[in-house]
Amino acid sequence: MNIYKNKLINNSLRLNSIANYFIELTDKNDFIELHKFIKIKNLPVLVIGEGTNVVLPDIFEGIVVKPNFNEINFNEYNNTISAGSSVNWHEFVIHTINNNIVGFENLSSIPGSVGASPIQNIGAYGQEVSNLIESVDCYDYINNEFISLNNNDCNFSYRDSIFKKNNLLIYKLNFYTDSHKEHNLEYDSIKKYMTNNSIDPKNITTRDVSRMITDIRSITLPDPIEIPNAGSFFKNNVINKSDIKLDRFSIDELVLWEIDSEKVKVGTARLIELIKNELTKFDNVEIYENHSLVLITNKNANQKNVIDFAEHIKERIYDTFHITLEIEPAVISN
Ligand SMILES: Cc1cc2nc3c(=O)[nH]c(=O)nc-3n(C[C@H](O)[C@H](O)[C@H](O)COP(=O)(O)OP(=O)(O)OC[C@H]3O[C@@H](n4cnc5c(N)ncnc54)[C@H](O)[C@@H]3O)c2cc1C
Incomplete structure (x- = not known):
């Protein structure tokens, strides 16, 4: 675990925000050390992903924790794919498409990390991540406990979940690989795009849907790299x-x-x-x-x-x- 003092917190609104303590975790073995550090310092904690959905104060007088878990694995026993919390969400979507998994394509190009996806139950173009999650693996940094929550335990609803109010750091997500068989092309802007570009819904691949969503998004949403x-x-x-x-x-x-x-x-x-x-x-x-x-x-x-x-x-x-x-x-x- 790496501890930095007075470190700038990257965020897509480009607010100048400094964390008193900034901790990078690279290994599950770091969790106990993290728990001890939090107990000794007795300061507020903020777990951060890519900072694309936060409005940060000038100074965060506490401990910012950035998990760095990048593994992606298949579990053929229960038809799931797991991803570490710091995997970039869109890169994960592309990984599912490369492996012929259907269901993630409408969530293409949503900025941020896999680990943050359940927090506000990310959604777009008629799909929500709660329809794809099998379970969420977390660490309770106050009580030093590992917890695995299944989909029902997460209390998902529109832009909401149980994770908004607790002391859980999400380090891994497990997603179904077989929950969706067909593309969802019902959203108005998708239909309009297909009509305007003479796209036949019968001959469309999952990759085509992903590209189409990325294209639609690029017209209406600003790229945070250029416009915070x-x-x-x-x-x-x-x-x-x-x-x-x-x-x-x-x-x-x-x-x-x-x-x-x-x-x-x-x-x-x-x-x-x-x-x-x-x-x-x-x-x-x-x-x-x-x-x-x-x-x-x-x-x-x-x-x-x-x-x-x-x-x-x-x-x-x-x-x-x-x-x-x-x-x-x-x-x-x-
Ligand atoms: C241009 C743009 C378009 C967007 N479009 C959409 C969209 O279509 N649909 C949508 O739903 N959202 C959208 N968002 C919002 C954003 O992409 C998502 O909320 C994303 O999940 C945030 O990921 P992040 O890693 O940046 O999270 P952060 O901003 O770093 O954190 C967000 C929240 O999650 C918590 N958190 C982060 N990681 C963890 C973790 N590992 N464990 C526990 N808590 C954690 C943080 O404490 C914070 O409360 C958009 C944002 C931008 C900038």
């Missing part, structure tokens, strides 16, 4: 349709997905688009022009700039639609 961002900044709320305030805009101007006779999932990007011109300008942070759910920074921003702007958006959305937005990335405090 953390992906979608707000969730899509599920609410009663009758609770939406509609004195300024009509229901037809919103994007709604019906859940049942009363409940709808509301497309937050459209809500923001509708009030975008009324927002106050803030330093160092703005809305990405091709996608209103994405906040981008100019590399000089800090956590306060980003959160102040997000709170301003939340206020304006509440005043206009009576909808309380929820921030999607993890906002880290000390």
Whole structure:
């Protein structure tokens, strides 16, 4: 285990954030040493992957832990494939495709690590990682215990799981290799892309689907290497349709997905688009022009700039639609 003091934490919003202690783990044997270190220092702990879904403070007065486990293995006995937490998610998706596994392709090009994928139950284009996970292997760094959670134990739901509130470091994930037989091409933007490019769904390979998703994403989402961002900044709320305030805009101007006779999932990007011109300008942070759910920074921003702007958006959305937005990335405090 390597311990660094006052180290910069890499993150895709490019916030200048320093960790008092930064620990890199390379081996399962490091866990006991980590547990002892945490006990002695008695400071808050943050497990970090690639930093693409966090809003970090200027100084994290605690211990940042970065697991470094890169192995990928097949288990033919129970038809699973396991991946270490630091394997890059998209590289893992490509690995599954190279091995003729179906089901991961719609999650192509989501930034970040395998280990973070269950935290907010990553999802895109009609697929969620919870449909692919068999079990999650974790280490409880407070109680010095190894725990394996099966899919049900993880309490997965839309952008949520049990991992958001506990002391577990995920070091390995086990995924089904045979849970999906067919491609899921039902999502509107996939259908549109296939029509526009005269793609026949009957003759499409898993690799083609992956490339198509990557292409669709590159049009709407900024590449964090060029434009700092953390992906979608707000969730899509599920609410009663009758609770939406509609004195300024009509229901037809919103994007709604019906859940049942009363409940709808509301497309937050459209809500923001509708009030975008009324927002106050803030330093160092703005809305990405091709996608209103994405906040981008100019590399000089800090956590306060980003959160102040997000709170301003939340206020304006509440005043206009009576909808309380929820921030999607993890906002880290000390
Ligand atoms: C351009 C862009 C597009 C995106 N598109 C999508 C999308 O389509 N769908 C989607 O769901 N998300 C999307 N995201 C969000 C992001 O890609 C995912 O949340 C991803 O899983 C984050 O991975 P990470 O390794 O960067 O996690 P980090 O940002 O490092 O961490 C995120 C959270 O997970 C915790 N964590 C990380 N690793 C571990 C571990 N090993 N054990 C325990 N806790 C851990 C952290 O403490 C933190 O709370 C997007 C982000 C960007 C920048």
